[in-house]
Amino acid sequence: MMRSSSNDQTVATMTQANPETLCAQPPRAPGEASSLVPPIVYSATFAARDAQEFAAMASQPRHARYYTRYGNPLHEQVAAQLVALEGGDAGTHDALLAASGMGAVSLVMLGLLKAGDHVVAQTNHYMGTAKHLSELLPRFGVRATLVDQTDLAAWERAIAPGTRLVVMETPVNPTCALTDLAAVARLARAAGAISVCDNTFACPLNQQPLALGVDLVVHSATKYLGGHHDLTAGAVIGARALIDALWPTQICLGATLSPMDAWLLLRGVRTLALRVRQHNASALELARWLEQQPQVERVFYPGLESHPQHALARRQMNGFGGVMNILVRGGYEPASRFVHALTLPRQAVSLGGVESLVVHAAAMWRGTMNDEQMRVAGIAPNAVRLSVGIEGVEDLRADLAQALQAA
Numbered sequence: 001m002m003r004s005s006s007n008d009q010t011v012a013t014m015t016q017a018n019p020e021t022l023c024a025q026p027p028r029a030p031g032e033a034s035s036l037v038p039p040i041v042y043s044a045t046f047a048a049r050d051a052q053e054f055a056a057m058a059s060q061p062r063h064a065r066y067y068t069r070y071g072n073p074l075h076e077q078v079a080a081q082l083v084a085l086e087g088g089d090a091g092t093h094d095a096l097l098a099a100s101g102m103g104a105v106s107l108v109m110l111g112l113l114k115a116g117d118h119v120v121a122q123t124n125h126y127m128g129t130a131k132h133l134s135e136l137l138p139r140f141g142v143r144a145t146l147v148d149q150t151d152l153a154a155w156e157r158a159i160a161p162g163t164r165l166v167v168m169e170t171p172v173n174p175t176c177a178l179t180d181l182a183a184v185a186r187l188a189r190a191a192g193a194i195s196v197c198d199n200t201f202a203c204p205l206n207q208q209p210l211a212l213g214v215d216l217v218v219h220s221a222t223k224y225l226g227g228h229h230d231l232t233a234g235a236v237i238g239a240r241a242l243i244d245a246l247w248p249t250q251i252c253l254g255a256t257l258s259p260m261d262a263w264l265l266l267r268g269v270r271t272l273a274l275r276v277r278q279h280n281a282s283a284l285e286l287a288r289w290l291e292q293q294p295q296v297e298r299v300f301y302p303g304l305e306s307h308p309q310h311a312l313a314r315r316q317m318n319g320f321g322g323v324m325n326i327l328v329r330g331g332y333e334p335a336s337r338f339v340h341a342l343t344l345p346r347q348a349v350s351l352g353g354v355e356s357l358v359v360h361a362a363a364m365w366r367g368t369m370n371d372e373q374m375r376v377a378g379i380a381p382n383a384v385r386l387s388v389g390i391e392g393v394e395d396l397r398a399d400l401a402q403a404l405q406a407a
Contacts, residue, residue, distance in 0.1 A: 019085070019204075019205050019273050020273040020274075022081070022084050022085055022273075023085070023205075023269055023270055023271070023272045023273045024270050024273070026038060026077050026080075026081050026266050026269070026270070027077055027080040027081055027084070037267075038073075038074060038077055038263065038266060040074065040259050040260060040263045041065075041072055041073045041074060041259055042259050042260070043068065043259075044067065044068050045066075045067050045068070046065040046066055046067070061244065061247050062075075062076075062096075062247065064076045068256060068259065069251065069254060069256045070251065072259050072262065074259050074262035074263055074266065075097050075257060075262055077262075077266060078095075078097055078235075078257075078262050078265055078266055078269075079094060079095035079096070079097060079235075080095075081266070081269060082095045082204070082219075082225075082235050082237055082269075083095050083237055085204040085205070085269070085272075086199075086204045086208055086209075086210050086217055086237045087204070087208040087210050087211050088210055088237060088238075092239060092240055093210070093237065093238060093239055093240060093243075094237075094238075094239075094240045094243040094244075095235055095236060095237040095238075095243065096235070096236045096243055096246055096247065096250055097221075097233065097234070097235050097257040097262065098233070098234035098235065098236070098250070098255045098256075098257060099232060099233065099234065099255040099256055099257050099258070099261075100220070100222065100232045100233065100234050100255065101126075101128075101200060101218070101219065101220020101221065101222055101223075101232075101233075101234040102128040102129075102220075102234065103234045103253070103255030104218050104219065104220070104234030104235055104236045105126075105128065105129050105132065105198070105218055105234070106132070106253060106255065107234075107236060107246055107249060107250050107253060107255070108165075108196055108216060108218060108236055108246065109132050109136075109137060109165075110249055110253065111245065111246040111248075111249035111250070112164065112165055112194060112245070112246070113137065113140075113142050113164055113165060114140075114141075114142075115140055115141030115142065116141055116142075117142050117143070117164040117165070118142075118143050118144075118145065118160065118162050118163045118164060119133065119137065119142060119143070119144040119145070119163070119164065119165045119166070119167060120144075120145050120146075120147065120155065120158045120159050120163050120165075120166050120167070120193075121133050121144055121145075121146055121147075121166070121167035121168075122146065122147065122148075122149040122167070122168060122169060122172065122179065123146045123147060123148055123149065124149065124169075124172050124173075124175060124177065124378060124379075125167070125169050125172065125173070125198075126169060126172075126173045126198065126200075126220075127173075129167070129169065129198065133146065133167070145158045149168070149169075149170070149172060149177055149178070149179040150177055150178070150179075150308075150309065152180055152183050152184070155183075155184050155187055156187055159187045159188060159191045159193060160191060161191055161192060163188070163191050163192075163193040164193060164194065165193060165194050165195075165196065166184060166185075166187070166188040166193050166194070166195045166196070167196055167198075168181065168184055168195065168196065168197045168198070168209075168214070169197065169198035169200075169201070170197065170198075170201070170202070170207075170316075171201045171202065171302055171313075171321065171323070172201070173200075173201060173323075173385075174323075174325055174359075174361045174379065174383065174385040175300060175325050175378045175379065175383075176201075176300040176301060176302060176307070176323065176324060176325045177300075177309065177378065178302060178309040178312050178313055178316075179197075180312055180316070181197060181207075181209050181212040181213070181214055181316055182212040182213055182316065185209075185212060185213035185214045185215075186213060188215075189213065194215045194216065194242070195213070195214045195215045195216070196214065196215065196216040196217070196218060197209040197214045197216070197217055197218070198218045198219075198220075199217050199218065199219055200218075200219050200220045200223050200224070200352070201223075201321055201323055201351075202317060202321055203219075203223075203224035203225065203272070203276060203321070203352070205272060205273060205276045205318065205319065206276065206280070206317050206318050206319040206320065206321055207316060207317045207318065210237070210238070212316060215238055215239065215242060216236055216237070216238035216242060217236070217237045217238065218234070218235070218236055219234060219235045219236075219237075220233075220234055221233035221234055221235050221265055222234075222350060222352075223350060223351050223352030223353070224272065224275070224276065224279075224321075224322075224351075224352035225265060225268060225269055225272065225352075226264060226265055226268040226352075226353070227268040227269075227271065227272060227275050227352065227353055227354060228264075228268055228353055228354055229348075229350060229353040229354075229355060230264060231261040231264040231265060231268070232261065233257050233261050233262070233265050234255075234257075275354065275390055276319065276321075276322075277319075278390040279321060279322030279352075279388060279389070279390065280303075280319040280320060280321065280322065281393075282322070282388050282389075282390070282391075282393045282396065283301065283303070283320065283321065283322040283323070283324060283388040284301070284303045284304075284320060285393055285397075286324075286386075286388060286393065286396060286397060286400065287299050287301035287303065287304050287324050288304065289397060289400075290324075290326060290400065291304065291306060293401075293404055294329070295328065295329050295330075295334070295338075295404040295405075295407055296326060296327065296328060296329060296404070297327040297328065297329040297382065298326075298327040299324055299325070299326050299327070300324065300325040300326075300327075301320065301323075301324040301325070302317060302320040302321070303319075303320030322351070322352065322387055322388040322389070323351055323352075323385065323386070323387050323388070324385075324386050324388070325361070325383055325384070325385055326383070326384040326385075326386055327380055327382050327383055327384075328382045328384055328404075328407055329382070329407075330382065330407070331381055331382050332362060332381040332382060334382065334407040335360055335362070335381070335382040335383065335384050335407070336360055336363065337406055337407045338384060338403050338404060338406065338407035339358055339359070339360045339384055339403075340406075341402065341403035341406035341407065342358055342399055342400070342403045343399055343403075344356055344391060344395060344396055344399040345357055345358040345386060345387075345389075345396070345399070346358070347359065349364065350387075351385075351387035352387060353387075353389060354389050354390050355389045355391070356386065356387060356388050356389035356391060356396060357386075357387045357389070358384060358385065358386050358387070359384070359385050360383075360384055361379050361380075361383040361384060361385050362379055362380065362381045362382070362383055
């Protein structure tokens with residue numbers, strides 16, 4: 001069962017194995033009102049009946065009816081659902097929610113690390129995570145070693161007995177390279193380190209890092225979990241002992257998920273299974289078509305047989321997601337023309353929503369990385385990141401075709 005809320009009610013354990021059911025039926029507290037849609041509890045604070053109850057509310061971590069920075073009934077429901085979707089056990093696992101994906105990443109970094117600690121991470125990460133590793137953590141005396149995520153020997157050389165945290169992201173943004181989760185998690189455990197995986201690009205229906213031995217899973221729930229480009233949220237899922245250890249830092253950071261965004265997240269997850277099925281199918285079809293086009297130099301998508309780590313993708317993923325990395329033949333300018341000629345995919349950051357989105361990766365990363373940093377990270381000048389939505393695949397293919405002609 002999940003952690004107790006007020007009046008000794010507990011959020012019901014989700015035992016269904018079918019992902020469609022886990023998505024469509026959010027957990028409910030016993031005796032909850034009969035409304036099909038969970039109510040939004042829009043209160044910053046909650047009144048106690050007497051001094052004894054107030055003391056109990058103030059001392060219980062993540063009480064759902066004490067103060068919304070500490071918890072909210074909707075937070076409790078979202079946490080239970082994410083634990084179930086990630087394959088965690090309701091009796092031993094839990095989740096914390098944050099106001100954004102970077103709120104969740106910051107919670108893990110600042111909640112587990114102290115001066116003198118060592119982190120091993122990938123050379124390529126989401127920009128915000130990369131900034132943590134290169135700029136923020138060194139200010140607090142934390143040293144980071146970055147390795148090629150595709151090179152298991154490099155991970156093995158870097159992870160030492162003094163390593164505190166091992167940070168992975170797979171598929172990685174924006175190149176769609178993969179990390180061998182099971183192998184790196186074993187190396188981390190052998191060294192006494194805590195392993196964490198950013199599972200945003202895959203989402204829980206396509207990949208479950210906990211089952212592969214990873215200790216903590218991080219999400220930008222803004223993406224696939226929310227699914228409609230109308231909220232920002234983050235989540236950390238893992239064994240309850242680790243979640244409890246992170247809790248005091250979350251209270252200090254104050255990156256609280258609003259009740260409205262928690263409600264929107266529950267709404268979005270209800271259709272996650274249907275959306276992900278469409279994302280997966282459309283992206284694979286379009287990736288196969290794109291790599292046959294003369295204007296395309298290469299397509300990196302884990303579901304393609306041509307992906308250099310396709311065998312690993314098949315081992316650790318149930319589906320391959322909606323994001324691909326397209327190299328447009330001819331360099332930076334043709335890639336830019338291709339992006340600007342598209343009419344269905346909108347030019348916008350983020351991914352994983354119902355609308356297709358596209359960015360010229362080199363143009364976007366240029367503001368935060370120099371040419372050498374982009375080269376090391378594998379971000380080519382002609383790279384285009386396409387997040388395939390749930391539009392008709394024939395319409396998307398026709399739009400991609402006319403944009404390639406314009407390139």
